[in-house]
Amino acid sequence: MAIELTDANWENEVINSDVPVLVDFWAVWCGPCRMIAPIVEELSSEYDGKVKIGKMNVDENRNTPMQYGIRSIPTLLVFKNGEVVDKLIGAVPKSTITGKLEAQLA
Numbered sequence: 001m002a003i004e005l006t007d008a009n010w011e012n013e014v015i016n017s018d019v020p021v022l023v024d025f026w027a028v029w030c031g032p033c034r035m036i037a038p039i040v041e042e043l044s045s046e047y048d049g050k051v052k053i054g055k056m057n058v059d060e061n062r063n064t065p066m067q068y069g070i071r072s073i074p075t076l077l078v079f080k081n082g083e084v085v086d087k088l089i090g091a092v093p094k095s096t097i098t099g100k101l102e103a104q105l106a
Contacts, residue, residue: 024054
């Protein structure tokens with residue numbers, strides 16, 4: 001299951017993670033966010049132990065999305081060693097997301 005990320009646990013869960021992290025910035029009212037939600041959950045079990053998968057509700061957490069310039073959702077950011085290494089905007093196919101994750105594991 002994807003980790004619920006907040007402004008409060010961001011540094012611990014994402015910045016200090018020893019594995020790559022995929023962060024899904026989403027909101028309850030966002031249709032495309034709901035479309036990719038099941039994919040994000042599938043990835044969290046498929047990549048268990050290799051990649052951390054987290055979701056951040058942009059309506060409940062303002063600071064982190066602002067810090068990373070999130071203007072449209074869903075936005076998926078891939079972090080490695082605390083840095084953004086890749087970015088996907090919109091409801092993209094699962095294969096696109098897995099490609100980005102595999103690149104970080106290579």
